[in-house]
Amino acid sequence: MTSGIRPLSVSVPSDELAGDLQPLPEGVELMVWSMTEPAPRDRIDLVVAPYMSMHHVLSALNGVTTELVQGQSIGYEGVEDLLPDGYVFANASSVHETSTAELALALTLAAQRHIPEFVRAQPEGRWAPETTASLADRRVLLLGYGGVGKAIAARLAPFEVEIVAVARTARDEDGVRVHAMDQLPELLATADILIASLPGGDATRHLVDDAALSALPVGALVVNVGRGPLIDTEALVAHVGRGRIRAALDVTDPEPLPQDHPLWTLPGVLIAPHVGGASSAMRPRIARLVKRQIERMAAGEEPLNVVIDKR
Numbered sequence: 067m068t069s070g071i072r073p074l075s076v077s078v079p080s081d082e083l084a085g086d087l088q089p090l091p092e093g094v095e096l097m098v099w100s101m102t103e104p105a106p107r108d109r110i111d112l113v114v115a116p117y118m119s120m121h122h123v124l125s126a127l128n129g130v131t132t133e134l135v136q137g138q139s140i141g142y143e144g145v146e147d148l149l150p151d152g153y154v155f156a157n158a159s160s161v162h163e164t165s166t167a168e169l170a171l172a173l174t175l176a177a178q179r180h181i182p183e184f185v186r187a188q189p190e191g192r193w194a195p196e197t198t199a200s201l202a203d204r205r206v207l208l209l210g211y212g213g214v215g216k217a218i219a220a221r222l223a224p225f226e227v228e229i230v231a232v233a234r235t236a237r238d239e240d241g242v243r244v245h246a247m248d249q250l251p252e253l254l255a256t257a258d259i260l261i262a263s264l265p266g267g268d269a270t271r272h273l274v275d276d277a278a279l280s281a282l283p284v285g286a287l288v289v290n291v292g293r294g295p296l297i298d299t300e301a302l303v304a305h306v307g308r309g310r311i312r313a314a315l316d317v318t319d320p321e322p323l324p325q326d327h328p329l330w331t332l333p334g335v336l337i338a339p340h341v342g343g344a345s346s347a348m349r350p351r352i353a354r355l356v357k358r359q360i361e362r363m364a365a366g367e368e369p370l371n372v373v374i375d376k377r
């Protein structure tokens with residue numbers, strides 16, 4: 067970018083992100099605003115919202131003139147209703163796909179190869195060999211084939227698995243057969259591993275319900291890196307409790323999972339506290355996205371990743 071660009075004011079929610087954005091082009095004024103206190107200005111051209119808790123702070127925008135509100139997650143459930151009229155919101159879909167796919171693989175491998183059991187045996191010095199499940203030669207069903215689903219498929223490929231996917235639109239993509247949603251019951255019946263990466267919201271709520279879980283073969287593994295409500299938690303607890311299936315979850319319903327929730331202690335359940343996107347790759351990637359948005363806004367171009375436009 068050359069100097070002499072349109073002056074822009076930009077707010078970010080932390081000093082760390084402000085540091086990652088340096089150096090900024092001349093004419094860009096950067097301020098730190100966590101959105102939990104009153105706005106430092108009545109005009110901030112680009113507001114970067116905090117990670118994961120943005121819906122708690124959207125009312126802070128009222129009265130602030132802004133061209134773009136940049137979220138830091140892929141998911142933006144609740145934002146549509148809470149974003150005041152006149153505002154434009156972009157998500158960070160390109161930022162989290164790789165990290166979320168990494169965690170999906172980590173959870174899948176850990177659960178298949180019984181890593182949690184070995185971790186539990188270690189402090190006792192207990193040498194307890196056992197034959198574990200595998201990833202090789204298993205049939206993996208990807209529920210959702212968006213950015214995260216595709217990143218999971220790409221990472222699964224070298225493990226010599228059979229990959230099929232199910233999504234809103236049937237298609238062949240990157241050598242993967244993507245089936246339409248009405249095929250889900252049939253596909254579940256032959257899936258050794260189900261990996262869900264769909265977004266939340268009414269359209270996907272309890273897509274994996276008691277009937278879907280009943281369709282899975284005995285011993286199947288259910289992995290969820292999308293949103294907790296995709297799965298009917300009560301039904302999942304019942305099926306895992308009977309030892310029919312196992313689960314590895316980065317997202318749960320409710321979230322955070324209460325300390326006395328049965329999922330914590332059920333054998334065959336591995337839980338991560340919704341950290342799929344939260345790796346060391348995140349902040350530099352958010353900074354790259356914000357820089358691109360600044361360049362586009364300075365050049366008078368439409369921002370990237372706009373998912374809600376209330377202009």
Ligand SMILES: O=CC(=O)O
Nearest residue numbers: 139140141162343
């Ligand atoms: O859950 C994390 C995200 O939506 O990016």
